[in-house]
Amino acid sequence: MWSRLAYTFRETGASLRRNVTLTVAAILTSAVSLFLVGGTFLVQRGFDNLLSKWAGGVQMIVYVNPTATPDQITNIRTVLAQNTNVVDVSKLDYLDYARSLEEAKRLFAADPGTLNLLNQTNLPTQFKVVPIVGKTDVLVQFEKSFAGLPEVKKIVLARDQIEQISKLRDFVQTVTVGLSILLLIGALILIWTTIRTAMYARRREIEVMKLVGATNWFIRIPFMLEGLIQGLVGAVMSCGFLLFFNRLWTNGVVKLKGDNGFQALVVSNSFLNFVMLMLLLFGMVAGAIASGIAASRFLDV
C-alpha cells in the first residue's frame, strides 16, 4: 500500500516537473476560466439580489410608513384588493417588519452600516402587488390614486427598474457564461494535451508496465493525480482572483452614497465561500476526469 502511494506521488511529481511549460499553461487557463465561472455566479447572484424584491411577477411595491396603524394597513389592503380586475388578489402580499428586514438584509449585504441603522421606526413595510396577466399597463395608471392613501410612503413600479436591470443582466450573463464555457473547454483541452504529452514521453515505460502486469488503474492514477493537481492549483488561483476582485467591487460600492440599488449587487461572504468551494471541487474533478480519459486512450497495449 505505502509503496504504491510512494510510487504514485513520485511519478506524479516527476511528470509535473518534466512538463513544466504545458503544466503552467494548463494551470493558468484553468485559473482564468474558473475565475470567470465564479465571477458569473457572483454577478448572477448580485442581479438576483437586486431583482429579488420583484420576484414572482411583482410589478408594483407600495411602501407603508412604519408609523401606520393596523387599521391603516388594513385600509390600504382593502383598497388594493378592491381592484379585482387589475390586481391578482390571491398574490397580494404584505411584508411586515420582520419580512421587510429579512429582504433588506439581502439587499444591503454590502452595507452593514445601513443595515444596523434599520429598526421598527424607520423601515417601511410593503405590499407587493402582482397584476392580473396582461393588466400591467392598467395597474400603472392606479399609481397616483394608491399614492394618495394615508401612510403610503411611496410607490415603486417594476417597469422603471426591472427592464434596464434585466437587459444588463442578460447581457452580462451571456458574455460571462459564453466566455467561461469557451475558456473551460480550452483549459480541459490543455490539461488533456499535457497528459497526452506526458504519456507519449513515457510510452515505453507504459508498454513495459502493461507487459509485466500493471493494472490500468495503477498506470492511470498518477496521471489523474497530475490532472487533479493542475485543476486544483488553477482553482486556488481563481479563488484568489475572485477574492481580490470581489473586495475591490465591494469596497467601491460601499463608498457610493445613498440608496442607489448597487448595494444589492454585492454578495454575502457565505455565498462567496460557497462559490470558491465549488470552484475547488470542480477544478479537481474536471482535471482528474479529463486526464483519466486522456490516459485511457493510451492504455490499449
Next chain:
Amino acid sequence: MIRLENVTKIYNSEVTALRDATFDVAKGEFVFLVGPSGSGKSTLLRMMNRQEKPEKGAVWVAGRNINEMPDSKVPHLRRNIGNIFQDYKLLLNKTVHENVAFALEVIGRPKHVIRQQVPAVMDLVGLTGKQDRFPHQLSGGEQQRVSIARAFVNRPLILLADEPTGNLDPGTGEGIMRLLDRINKTGTTVVMATHDQRIVNMMRKRVIQMDRGIIVRDQARGVYE
C-alpha cells in the same frame, strides 16, 4: 501449459498472419518458433500474452482460455508471463537495479520482497556489481541480461522471447542462450522466436517452423533446416 487450437489471425481484414495454428507446449518445455520474417512467429507470441486476440480459435494458458478472459484479468495473466525482446525495451533513465525492480514495483510488490528478489535475479543473470549502471553504460549482451532479469524477477511460469539474440554477436548470443537454458531448467516454460540458425542447431530443442502463417513442421530436438 500453453495450447493453441485452430488459431487464425487476420490483420485489417486482409493480411492473414496465422492460419489454423494448433499445438501444445508442456510445462517446463523449451520451444523454438522458427521461420523467415513475416511468417507469424511474433504474432504467435503476442497471442500468448493477450497482446493480440485471434479471429478464430482458442488460446489456453495455464488451463484458461485467455481470449475469453475479461480485460481486467489480463494484468494477472501477464504477471505469470515474462517477455524478452530483441531491442531489450529497457528504461534508459533508470539504472539496472531500477529497471528490474520496476517490474515488481508496478505490480505492487512490497519493498522487502523487491530488496530480496532483485539481487537474487541479478546474480542469476550474472550482473552483480553492475546494478547502479544505466543501460547506455552496458554492452548489448548485458542489456539483454537486464531484460531477462526483469522478465524473470517475478518467477513467471512462462518466458516469451522474441529474437533475443537478434542484435547480438554470436558469442554473446550463446551466453544468452545458456542463461535461458538455465532458467528453463528451473521449470519455466520458454517459447522463443528466432531465425538464428546456429543457435537452434546448437540447442537441439523442439522446433516449430512457420511459413506464411502456417505451421509447416513441429519437431522434437529439431534443427533449423
